[in-house]
Amino acid sequence: MGGARGGVSAPGDPEALAAAALRRAPAGIARAISLVEDRRPEARPAVWRLLRRLAAEGRGASCHRVGLTGPPGVGKSTLASAMVGELRRRGRVVGVLAVDPSSPRSGGALLGDRARIALDPGDDAVFVRSMAAGGDLGGLSRAAGSAVEVLSAVHDVVLVETTGVGQSETDVEHVTDTVIVAIQPASGDVLQFLKAGLLEVPDVLVVNKADLGAPAERALAELRSALGTLDAGAGRAGSPPVLATSGATARGVPELVDACDQRFAALVADGSLLARRRRASAAWAYGLLRTLWGERGVERAGGRAALVGRLEAAIDRGAPAVEAVYAEGSRLE
Ligand SMILES: Nc1nc2c(ncn2[C@@H]2O[C@H](COP(=O)(O)OP(=O)(O)OP(=O)(O)O)[C@@H](O)[C@H]2O)c(=O)[nH]1
Ligand SMILES: [Mg+2]
Structure with missing residues (x-):
């Protein structure tokens, strides 16, 4: 029952x-x-x-898995809830996973409350779930990868909120197709972000709390100019879109959802979505395996490259990532 x-x-x-x-x-x-x-x-x-x-x-390949990450208090939950509102207006069915670093329930509960405030409480086209972060697994809990698989089977878009960026194999980029990084509207934060070399992580960058006005405008200008310099220097094809958003006023939120849609359409059109997911899932599985069996386990399994290759092959044959982990692990016991 x-x-x-x-x-x-x-x-x-x-x-x-x-x-x-x-x-x-x-x-x-x-x-x-x-x-x-x-x-x-x-x-x-x-x-x-x-x-x-x-x-x-x-739904598998037709669901867009979107990570939303950034420092504590940058406004991720508020922005996620505004994105949910915009996605619902576009008729999308949305699942949200809030991975809370501190207390097991408060982040998700907060997000749930915000989502309920922003939305029709009877709207069952939005599913919100919180999950405690796994202290042992970088940013995410052990079950986060599988939870994203559950949610993405039954929604058009899955949003995964996590705190902190670019930590390890088990980071949000390994369970999502697109990563939005939100930063604070203050110059110091932009510089810190650039210094930390985090520019590889985001597919979309947002300066959030844009309703604060001048500081947000300055941060946006700094970030755009820094990205332009980097692109020119590194000869990169293009940097991620940089947007000003406010979860509180919904400013920039339609543009953010547009940017996500464009990215997903591009991943589908050039055929890279599934290969990317397979690589990301294998990286996620590797992180879990290393957590469970340690560096020595990795060595005994033939080293990182061999292990990742086998995990990727198993996932390619249709094994859930977590099953591939335990199949490898059982050989180590
Ligand atoms: N001015 C302004 N304040 C905001 C905005 N979004 C969130 N806030 C405020 O910032 C604080 C943190 O908001 P959250 O949405 O909980 O931020 P978060 O990044 O999810 O926080 P953690 O999950 O705890 O890391 C709250 O006091 C919000 O009211 C915004 O767009 N503008
Ligand atoms: Mg939050």
Whole structure:
């Protein structure tokens, strides 16, 4: 019987959960995510069956997975909620995963509250879930990759909110197609961002809280000019779009959603989406494997390059990333 939100005592029937999630029943989606969060070894076969079924029957390649990241307090949750509003106006079905670095629930609850304020409370075309960040896994929790797979099977767009950028293999760029990096409207923050060499990470850059006026305009100008200089110096084809946004007033939010749509259309048009996802999933799987079996495990498995190659091949054959991890790991035990 349903109703259990969190730690269900038995892993649950993955076929029934998949069917309920594919109907986009909120309780079905919630229980499917709870299943992928279940760390008990006896839950694994059910997790893998669920993910395989969702991959086979879900939206898969037509869902755009978007990461939204940036420093604490930059306004990610507020911006995510404004993006959800804009996406709903465009008729999209949206899943949101808020990965909260500090407390297990507050970030998601906050985002949930904002989303509920911004939206029709009866709108079940938006699903919001929070997840505690995994202290052991860089920015994201162990189950975040699988949770994104669940959400992307049943939504047009999945937004993943995380704090901090460019930390490790297990960062948000390995579970999403597009990464938006939000920075504070203050010069110091722009410089810090540039110094930290984080320009490889974003596909779209936003200076948020643009409603603050002058500081945001200055930050925007600095960032554009720094990017222009870098591009000229490195001969890069093009830097990410830089936008001014405000989650509070929704300024720039339609343009941000446009930028995301354009990027996704380009990934689909040039055929790079699936290869990119496979590479990203393998990088994610590698990070998880290294966390679980350590550097020595990686060595015993033949080293990083060989391992990543095998993980990528397994994922290419249709294995969920998390299944590929444990298949490799079982050979180390
Ligand atoms: N002026 C202004 N303030 C904003 C805007 N967006 C958020 N804020 C304020 O900034 C603070 C942080 O907003 P959040 O949306 O929770 O920021 P966050 O990046 O999700 O924060 P963490 O998840 O805790 O890292 C709150 O006090 C918001 O009211 C904005 O567009 N303009
Ligand atoms: Mg937040």
